[in-house]
Amino acid sequence: MNIQEHRKDEHVIIAEKQYHDKSFNQLDQVELMLDNLPEISRDEVSLKTTLMGYQIDSPxxxxxxxxxxxxxxxxxxxxxxxxxxxxxxxATGSISVALKNKNCQAGFAKLREITQDTLLFTNLGAGNTLENAQKALKICQADGLQIHLNVAQEIVMPEGDREFYWKDNIEQIVSNLNKPIMIKEVGQGISPTTINKLASIGIQNIDLGAKGGTNFIRIENQRRHDSHDYQYINDLGFSLAQCLLSIKPYTNYISFTASGGIRNPLDIVKALCLGADNVGISGYFLHILIKYGKNELIETIEKFKEEIKDIMVLLGCKNIAELHETKYFLSPELLTFKNQL
Structure with missing residues (x-):
């Protein structure tokens, strides 16, 4: 096993070890306005929305x-x-390992065989070229590409990159790739400054990848075995609630994915109310799979779909567009953050 493969194993082991039932996404500091006279039938509720330009049946x-x-x-x-x-x-994890080692390609390729009835996306670091992006899509036969920004992870990672000239790579990929592209963070959140930069080069899909769930600074800190200790930046970045409060000026022309510490259907609904079009869940679903197995994960996913509908009834909302218009209240801490944007 090479160093990249070993690192992947370490990431999963450490992520599960660091998993918390409680999220730190600050969505608990968002209160939604209930409608006690909703005048709605649960059968009218639609969960349809979009993801990277595709219509999807659940958010x-x-x-x-x-x-x-x-x-x-x-x-x-x-x-x-x-x-x-x-x-x-x-969505797969980073496929970079398969570009460096052809022996790793079979596992990624098999994912298309498994996902015949749903959308499949693959994932690549922003330091990769257009050629690598094309190879990544070909290996997976994917429906779109996530490009991740992970400067903080690379800095803390002992064997990480130290050069971050990524913008030209992204522009080349956006201009030439014939599949949808999403830019995502991996646990520190995408700032308004970064959103501005991404908007200027034509990015239409952004995954906020906020602080609050799986934290790759903490993971890489645990992997370190030298005297360089980055524990003091473990909490660097924006929470999911903070990220969502910063996206309003961009929602007319950028579609946002909320991710970072989603734990339950109410988290999903709150994220949609704050402007996200869809929600990505990683650590929680991996935890369910590791601890309880695939059948429990399937039951959890189906339960989420039903309970999102229940919460939408409580809010008097028939669809995601109506959720976007739902009134909400912020804690003093989040209100102060919002007023400083």
């Missing part, structure tokens, strides 16, 4: 986790099987 999906080693491939296969059974999209 959440299994987001990028990992892959590329024999052990992580096993998890990916089961996650993909659950996604396909439940008809929700599935």
């Amino acid at each position: 959440f999906f299994i987001n990028a986790i990992t892959g590329g080693s024999p052990e992580t491939d096993k998890y990916n296969f089961q996650l993909a099987e659950a996604a396909n059974y439940c008809k929700i999209p599935f």
Whole structure:
């Protein structure tokens, strides 16, 4: 096993070890306005929305986790099987390992065989070229490409990159790739400054990848075995609630995915009320799979669909567009943050 494959195994082991039932996404500081006279039938509620330009039947999906080693491939296969059974999209973890080692390609390629009835996206670091992006899509036969921004992870990672001239790569990929593209963070949140930069080069889909769930700074800190200790930046970045409060000026021309510590259907609904078009879930679904198995994960996904509808009834909303118009209240902490944007 090479160093990239070993790192993938470490990421999953450490992520599960660091998993918390409680999220730190600050969505608990958002209060929704209930409608006690909703005048609505639950059968009227639609969960349809969009993801990377595609119409999808539920507003959440299994987001990028990992892959590329024999052990992580096993998890990916089961996650993909659950996604396909439940008809929700599935995104692979970074496929960079398969571009460096052809022996790792089979696991990613198999994911398309598993996801015949749903959307499949793959994932690549922003330092990759257009040629690599094209190879990534070809290996997976994917419906779109996520490009991740992970400067903080690379800085803390002992063997990480130290050069971050990424914008030209992204522009080249956006201009020449014939599949939809999403830019995503991996746990520190995308700032308004970054959204401005991405908008200027034509990015139409952004996954906020906020602080509050799986934290790759913490993961890489735990992997370190030298005297360089970055524990003091473990909490660097924006929470999901903070990220969502910053997207309003852009929602007319950028579609946002909310991710980072989603734990339950109410988190999903709150994220949609704050302006997201869809929600990505990684760590929570991986935790369910590891601890309870694929059948429990399938039950959880189906339960989420039904309970999102229940919450929408409580809000008097028939669809996602109406959720976007729902009134909400912020804690003093979040209100102060919003007023400083």
